[in-house]
Amino acid sequence: MTDTAEHDDQVTDEDRGARLRERRLAAHRAARRVFARFGFHRTLRERLAVLAEAEGVHDLDELSDVYGDGVVEVLETKVAGLLGTEAAVFFPTGTMAQQVALRCWAGRTGNPAVALHALSHPEVHERNAFSEVAGLRPVRLTGEPRLPTAAEVRDFGEPFGALMLELPLRDAGFVLPTWEELTEVVEAARERDAVVHFDGARLWESTVHFGRPLEEIAGLADSVYVSFYKSLEAFGGAALAGPKELVEEARAWRHRYGGMVFQQFPTALSALVGLERQLPRLPEYVAHARVVAAALREGFAAAGVPWARVHPEVPHTHDFQVWLPYEPEVLAEVAVRTAEETGVVLFGGAWDRGGPGLALTEVHVRADGLEWTAEDVKAAVAEFTARLPEQVR
Incomplete structure (x- = not known):
């Protein structure tokens, strides 16, 4: 040899x-x-150049943020307006945002079971974070490469407090239901007295398929998570949007989870650039x-x-x-x-x-x-x- x-x-x-x-x-x-x-x-130098694009999108002469004020609050207000919700809160990651959202809902419903798809992000990519960290109990509605049907939601054999729908479902091929199917699934969850949460990491690009504006799509759910980097090309970050009371509780849990970061202005500015330049x-x-x-x-x-x-x-x-x-x-x-x-x-x-x-x-x-x-x-x-x-x- x-x-x-x-x-x-x-x-x-x-x-x-x-x-x-x-x-x-x-x-x-x-x-x-x-x-x-x-x-x-891209290189660090190329990425830093994105912040220069924020000129005209946000006032760069204002003081930088501290623990979520300033530009971060501006971003939260912008997201709530786009999604038509009462409020929104910035999170460093979507994994944290969704754990917090669903544990808040579990406290309200008294049921830690979350009905979701077997190919959804928490089941495939988060090392069982729902159960290991958040005290939630995921139950799988289906493993088929499509979103759950209304019948699967309505006829599921055990109670659940929340239904989580990933829109689009990335690991099934970035698939979406029809608008009629989506509204029927949401209605089926409501019939079971379950809240509905959208994993909308990529919800921004769903408007063409549904033929509906963002606020109408988000309006079907009780809460919505959106990502800033998957389609908007921001440095990272996410937002949880929904009722003001839920959002305020989520802020408290964000602090407990270690997500109350001292300064977030680079990520927040890049997200505002993404909303201005990429979203349209x-x-x-x-x-x-x-x-x-x-x-x-x-x-x-x-x-x-x-x-x-x-x-x-x-x-x-x-x-x-x-x-x-x-x-x-x-x-x-x-x-x-x-x-x-x-x-x-x-x-x-x-x-x-x-x-x-x-x-x-x-x-x-x-x-x-x-x-x-x-x-x-x-x-x-x-x-x-x-x-x-x-x-x-």
């Missing part, structure tokens, strides 16, 4: 994954064409995501890929999934190599296993994606599929 071969044998899967991530980020930063350039891919553009991104999705389907069909899926077929938001019949490791390497060789990033995210011989990735369309025509997408698909292993294709 050569020294090189021996060294290769000692490289772990974690090492290979780290190297691939480094290559993917480098290729993305160097690319001439991408669907989205996210803030967290989201419908445009959603519309173009549907052009991209259709071109991807046509491109893979023309390339002769034996099985390929865009999910949802017509995206509900500006994010969606692509499924292909290959191992994730194969697709991850081909995606990076294609980006390195062509300067065009078709798939800039990680690939996850979706089943035996299947892998999926997420496609995110933002401002840079608007520059792609359908023909550009099909050409990029041809470049990508040409690099797939012949014996697999």
Whole structure:
């Protein structure tokens, strides 16, 4: 065995994954064409430049915030106005915001059970925080890749104090129900005397699919959480919006959870910039995501890929999934190599296993994606599929 071969044998899967991530980020930063350039891919200097964009969005000559006053209060008022709620409170993370909201509701209903989807964020990405930290008891309504139905809510076999709906449901493909389905689900929860909380991390971009303004959508729920960084490109942060009494109690719990941060002006300013600059553009991104999705389907069909899926077929938001019949490791390497060789990033995210011989990735369309025509997408698909292993294709 050569020294090189021996060294290769000692490289772990974690090492290979780290190297691939480094290559993917480098290729993305160097690319001439991408669907989205996210803030967290930028340098510190580039991120700091966002604060300069706040000139004209907020008075930069006022004193900076201390423990949630000043610019943070301005942001809270702005969010409450957009969502049509009595009040809103800033949180450093959405995980904290939702734990606080639902434990407050549990105190009011006397029932710590929270009905939710098996693919919802607290169940998949928060290390059982609801039960381990907040004293809540999650109960799963369904694991199907769609939102729960009114029948599933109405006929669930045990009582629950709150229904949490993630809109859109990210791990199911950024899917949303129809407006009629959503109103029926909310009504079913009300029939059971349960409160309704929206995990609206990405609620901002749901208006196109529902055909309703934000305040009408948020108005269905008793409380709503929204994120500032997922679509608005802020540095981080979240808000919990709802009745004034709930919001005031949430402030007390935010303090207890360690979320009363001394100064938050960089995040708050970046959120105000996002609300001013990004929020009005989201419908445009959603519309173009549907052009991209259709071109991807046509491109893979023309390339002769034996099985390929865009999910949802017509995206509900500006994010969606692509499924292909290959191992994730194969697709991850081909995606990076294609980006390195062509300067065009078709798939800039990680690939996850979706089943035996299947892998999926997420496609995110933002401002840079608007520059792609359908023909550009099909050409990029041809470049990508040409690099797939012949014996697999």
